[in-house]
Amino acid sequence: MSDNRLDVDTLVVGGGIAGMQASLDLADQGYQVALVERDPSIGGKMIGLSKVFPTLDCCSCITTPKMAAVAHHDNIPLLTYSEVESVASNKNGFVAQVLRKPRYVQEEDCTGCRSCELVCPIDLPDDENEFGRTSHRVIYVPFTTAVPQTALIDLDHCIYCGKCIKACPPDAIDFTQQPEHLEIEAKTIVLATGYEVTPYDAKKEYGAGKLGNVIDALMMERLLAPTGPYGRVLRPSDGKQPDSIAYVQCAGSRDLTLGVSYCSRVCCMYAIKQAMLLSGALPMADITIYYMDIRTFGKGYEQFYQNAKTMGIEFVKGKVARITEDENQNPVVRVELIDENSRVAERTHDLVVLSVGMLPGWNPQATFGVPVAEAGFIQIPDCNVSPTVTTQPGIYATGTAAGPMDIVDTIMTAGAAAAEAAAYMQNHKEQEPAVPEAAPAMRDKRSTVHA
Amino acid sequence: MTAKERDEAKKQTEMLAALRKQHSDQVKQAQALLKEQQNVRKTLRGAMKAGPRTVPQLAEATGLPSAEVLWQVTAMKKYGLVIEEGLNEDYEYYLYALSEEVKR
Numbered sequence A: 001m002s003d004n005r006l007d008v009d010t011l012v013v014g015g016g017i018a019g020m021q022a023s024l025d026l027a028d029q030g031y032q033v034a035l036v037e038r039d040p041s042i043g044g045k046m047i048g049l050s051k052v053f054p055t056l057d058c059c060s061c062i063t064t065p066k067m068a069a070v071a072h073h074d075n076i077p078l079l080t081y082s083e084v085e086s087v088a089s090n091k092n093g094f095v096a097q098v099l100r101k102p103r104y105v106q107e108e109d110c111t112g113c114r115s116c117e118l119v120c121p122i123d124l125p126d127d128e129n130e131f132g133r134t135s136h137r138v139i140y141v142p143f144t145t146a147v148p149q150t151a152l153i154d155l156d157h158c159i160y161c162g163k164c165i166k167a168c169p170p171d172a173i174d175f176t177q178q179p180e181h182l183e184i185e186a187k188t189i190v191l192a193t194g195y196e197v198t199p200y201d202a203k204k205e206y207g208a209g210k211l212g213n214v215i216d217a218l219m220m221e222r223l224l225a226p227t228g229p230y231g232r233v234l235r236p237s238d239g240k241q242p243d244s245i246a247y248v249q250c251a252g253s254r255d256l257t258l259g260v261s262y263c264s265r266v267c268c269m270y271a272i273k274q275a276m277l278l279s280g281a282l283p284m285a286d287i288t289i290y291y292m293d294i295r296t297f298g299k300g301y302e303q304f305y306q307n308a309k310t311m312g313i314e315f316v317k318g319k320v321a322r323i324t325e326d327e328n329q330n331p332v333v334r335v336e337l338i339d340e341n342s343r344v345a346e347r348t349h350d351l352v353v354l355s356v357g358m359l360p361g362w363n364p365q366a367t368f369g370v371p372v373a374e375a376g377f378i379q380i381p382d383c384n385v386s387p388t389v390t391t392q393p394g395i396y397a398t399g400t401a402a403g404p405m406d407i408v409d410t411i412m413t414a415g416a417a418a419a420e421a422a423a424y425m426q427n428h429k430e431q432e433p434a435v436p437e438a439a440p441a442m443r444d445k446r447s448t449v450h451a
Numbered sequence B: 001m002t003a004k005e006r007d008e009a010k011k012q013t014e015m016l017a018a019l020r021k022q023h024s025d026q027v028k029q030a031q032a033l034l035k036e037q038q039n040v041r042k043t044l045r046g047a048m049k050a051g052p053r054t055v056p057q058l059a060e061a062t063g064l065p066s067a068e069v070l071w072q073v074t075a076m077k078k079y080g081l082v083i084e085e086g087l088n089e090d091y092e093y094y095l096y097a098l099s100e101e102v103k104r
Helices: A017-027 A059-072 A115-119 A163-167 A217-224 A267-281 A301-310 A407-430 A440-450 B003-022 B024-048 B055-062 B066-078
Strands: A005-007 A010-013 A033-036 A082-090 A093-100 A123-125 A135-137 A180-186 A188-191 A195-197 A214-216 A244-248 A286-291 A314-317 A320-325 A331-337 A343-348 A351-354 A358-360 A395-397 B082-087 B094-098
Touching: A010 A017, A010 A180, A017 A033, A017 A059, A017 A188, A017 A407, A033 A082, A033 A180, A093 A188, A115 A163, A135 B066, A188 A407, A214 A217, A217 A267, A217 A351, A244 A267, A244 A331, A267 A286, A267 A301, A314 A331, A331 A351, A395 A407, B003 B024, B024 B055, B024 B066, B024 B094, B055 B066, B055 B094, B066 B082
Parallel strands: A005 A180, A010 A033, A010 A188, A188 A395, A214 A351, A244 A286, A244 A351, A286 A314
Antiparallel strands: A082 A093, A093 A180, A123 A135, A195 A358, A320 A331, A331 A343, B082 B094
C-alpha cells in the first residue's frame, strides 16, 4: 500500500456486521479486501445492541471477536473514519476515491490509553453511540470496545488548552492533520451500508420526540446493554427505575404517513426480546406490548414469542392512537383495545418504547451507479435466486442495505455476497485469453502481466 | 527540563495560541460551554456534599431540570467523579454521591 493508492480484489463499503462478515469470508479465501467505514470504529449498529434474538446471546460477545479478526487480518486493510466519495469503472473493475477524515490523533501512535480523555475539561453529549444520554470528552475513544482503539478530537468544541498533548504518552496528538485522499482500485465491490431507524420524533401523535419518557428501541438497547449510559434501565426524564414499560409496535413501519409502507421485519422480535430482558433486569415491572399483529418468521421465533407470553409479558392487540404525558412526565397511551370490543382506553406507564422501523442507511445511486428500489433500499433484480446481486456487474449488496432483515439473515447475505464476488473474480480470471502451450514468448508475457 | 525540551514546550504554547486565535469564535463558544458546565458541576457537588442524593432531590436542590441533572450525574459517574450508592428507601431512584477522588 502506497501512501495514497491501494490495489485490492474487493472494496467493502461499511464496517457493520454485514461488511465485517463479507470481508472476513473473502479475506479467508486469500482475497485482498479494503474495508471502508465512515465512523471512527467498525462494529456498526450491532456493537451497540444488548443481546440477539432468539438465543439471547450477548451482542458484544459475537461482534467484538469479528471486529478484532478484521483489524488483525493480513488481507484486510482497514480504513475507518473514511468515506467513498466517487467510483469509476476501468478495465480491471473499479477505482474509488476515498476521503480519510482527520482524527487529529496519529492512528499509528495512539494506544487507546484514554489519558487524553481523562484530562480533557469539556463534556459533550455522546450522540453518536449513546443518543446523548451520557457524555464523551472533546478528545475521546468512541467506546470501550471500539476498533481501532484510537482517539479523535471534536475540533468544533476544542479550546486548544493543550492538556491532551501533555497527557499523551506517545505524543500522538496532531492538530495539523488534514483530510487525505486515497485511491482504491478493486475488481469487485460489496455494499454493506446498513440502515437507519425511522425517526422517533416524526409522529406528532407520539409526542414528536418532546416527551421525556418516550424513547425508541435502539435507545432501549443501550439501556439494556451492560456498557450502556446508566449501567441499568432508568427512565431519561428523572432517573426513575421504571415499574411499567410499554412497547408501541409499528411506530414507523407500515405507516403511510411516514412514507414507510413496508414491514421492517425485526420489530416484533426485538420488542419481545427487550421485554424478556426487561423482565430479567426489572423483575417487578409490568411490561406491555401494543401490537397490530405479531410476526415471528424465523427459526425458533414463534417459540420465543410463546415463552414471552408465559413469562407474563402482556400482549395487547390494538394500534396506539396517541401518547401524551401526565403532570409527573408519565406517558399516557390512548389505545383501542380490539379484544375488548374495541373499547378506547388510556393507560399510564413510566416509560414507552417506540418500535421504530428500518430505513436505508444511504443511497448509493450517485456514487456507485446502483439503483435503489421504491423504498430506497438497493435494487436486487432477482432477489429470490440471487439476493445479493445488484444491477451492476461486480457490485454486490449485503445486509440491510438491500432491505430490512435481522442479524441472522444479514450474516447469511454477507456470506452470499462474498461468494458471489469470489465467483465473479474467478470467472473474470478464467475469461482472460488462454495461452497456447507452444508459445513461450506469449507465456512469458502472461506471467509478466500476472506478476 | 533541558534546553531542547524548553524550546519544544515554547513552540507548543505558540502553536496552541495561534490555533486559539485562528478559531477564536468557536473557541469562545467552547469556553462559554466549559464555564457553564463548571458552574453546574459546582452546584451539583455542593448539593451532594451533605450525602447521597437522588436525581429529583438534586433537581430540587439546584433548580436544574431533572433530565439535565441525570445527564450531568451520568457524565460525572462515567469519569469517576460520582458513584452510585444503591436505591432510595422507596426502591424507585438510585442515590448518587461524590467519589473519594472529588472529596479529597
